[in-house]
Amino acid sequence: MESLKEIITFMNIDSRLDLKAVAVSHILSLTGCSDARSLIYKCPEVIEKLLKLTVDNEGTIAKDALLAIVNLSADEEGANTILEKAPNLVVECIKFILDENCALADAWAMILSNISRTELLAKRVMNDIQSSEDKLLEKLVSAFTRVDFNKKNCHLNYLGPIFSNLSQTSEGRSKFCNLETKLLSRLLPFIYHEDSLIRRGGAVGLLKNICFDSSRHSWLMTDEDVNVLAHILLPLAGPEEYTDEENDKFPVDLQYLGADKKRESDPDLRKMLLESLAQLCATRKVRDFLRAKGTYEILRELHKFECSEDGDKACLMACENVVDILIRTEEEIGEDNLKDLDIPNELADKFEKMDSNLIET
Structure with a gap:
């Protein structure tokens, strides 16, 4: 725990570039181990620092910070902790996913997929989406169905699991089955998407949940x-x-x-x-x-x-x-x-x- 507290002293936006890069890289390596992740959850300041560094001007640092959040959000405990520290995270994720020129859109999509995995978390994410007046779900479906949407070679395949996760909720199923937007009929053809198992799995998961x-x-x-x-x-x-x-x-x-x-x-x-x-x-x-x-x-x-x-x-x-x-x-x-x-x-x-x-x- 003490070593973590020492490391985070170098994880500020205005920290020296070389020290900041080493610190974030080290934290990223720790997030690959379940025991280390549990330790990080007990020191939420690490998560706060990582979230701020996801928009660092240095691309490598922003990427490492983002990938660390991806790993941490893979656990339900981590997802809950991250959402506590970043209550606007859902809208932030969607903002970057919908940015055609975001080179890290796939990582943001992975985070959104992780923090919507369980039914309880999916309800929270769905509430955040519905609270927005920007028709965010419809925009995500449009981005997903345009395979060349992202101009920086991000494929947005993880939008598929996100749709599947959200369809665990009654609110999500209602949105996908809306007769006017026809979101479900736009997504079902991806059941045959040969280029990505992740896309196919998302479409099949969505269908299965709706069939319940x-x-x-x-x-x-x-x-x-x-x-x-x-x-x-x-x-x-x-x-x-x-x-x-x-x-x-x-x-x-x-x-x-x-x-x-x-x-x-x-x-x-x-x-x-x-x-x-x-x-x-x-x-x-x-x-x-x-x-x-x-x-x-x-x-x-x-x-x-x-x-x-x-x-x-x-x-x-x-x-x-x-x-x-x-x-x-x-x-x-x-x-x-x-x-x-x-x-x-x-x-x-x-x-x-x-x-x-x-x-x-």
């Missing part, structure tokens, strides 16, 4: 601009051939896919897409829609893939969970809304443990 809200299921299925089912099934589909009768059932985007069609390669994203489908299976109306649109047929072929050596056990189980619902008749299911079923906590814990054991074997 059963009040929106009917709209998600029927709105032509959103076209959610196609966005879920297309990444799960591979180069398999289907009969003409099966193709006729599929959404238009999935009909007669070529032999070069590639399935989503990341198992975590495939699992999230399957979990989105599982949420959509909540009501009978949507279950009937899924069956009519050939969802089972796509999952039948996905199941074969997940059973192969290239497949994934967690994805296989998620796939079987959805298939198990779709192949049953509604009389067998016996419930219009599956979310109305009251499953005792001890049974839910038992099922979760059984699933974990099956995945590990």
Whole structure:
């Protein structure tokens, strides 16, 4: 602790350049260690100094200070501490992200992603965004959808996880599903963004969170601009051939896919897409829609893939969970809304443990 206090004496804007650079570089190296980060949280003056140095005139110092904040904000404790010391941080992050000539916009986006990761933090960030009259969320979506937005070679991929984080909140879901701004329909195509796993993951996470809200299921299925089912099934589909009768059932985007069609390669994203489908299976109306649109047929072929050596056990189980619902008749299911079923906590814990054991074997 004493050594930290000595170091921060050199971390002022007007400190000697060489001493300041060494001090910030040293702090940056410490933030890579969890024990050191815990020590820094107990000395919040370090965070105050780093925040001020993120706009230092010397680019290297500003970058190191910013990267240190990125590392510190990765922990929930650090994120809370940083927000306490910088209550205007959310708006500041967005200001730099939206600056087309900011060479450190990606680092600012990483910070905003970190400080919105948990649902509680996401609510705080969403409140700050909504308190502004500048339509900040709409502007962030516009920047994200313009791949060449930043002129300093910043890709802004971490806006994807930010959108996913914010959709944990009811306020966030309402903003993304707004019929006038159509933010969701603008973001869903990034589910197929081959150049960035981070962008794809953000788009899939956003979709999954919105699918948890059963009040929106009917709209998600029927709105032509959103076209959610196609966005879920297309990444799960591979180069398999289907009969003409099966193709006729599929959404238009999935009909007669070529032999070069590639399935989503990341198992975590495939699992999230399957979990989105599982949420959509909540009501009978949507279950009937899924069956009519050939969802089972796509999952039948996905199941074969997940059973192969290239497949994934967690994805296989998620796939079987959805298939198990779709192949049953509604009389067998016996419930219009599956979310109305009251499953005792001890049974839910038992099922979760059984699933974990099956995945590990």
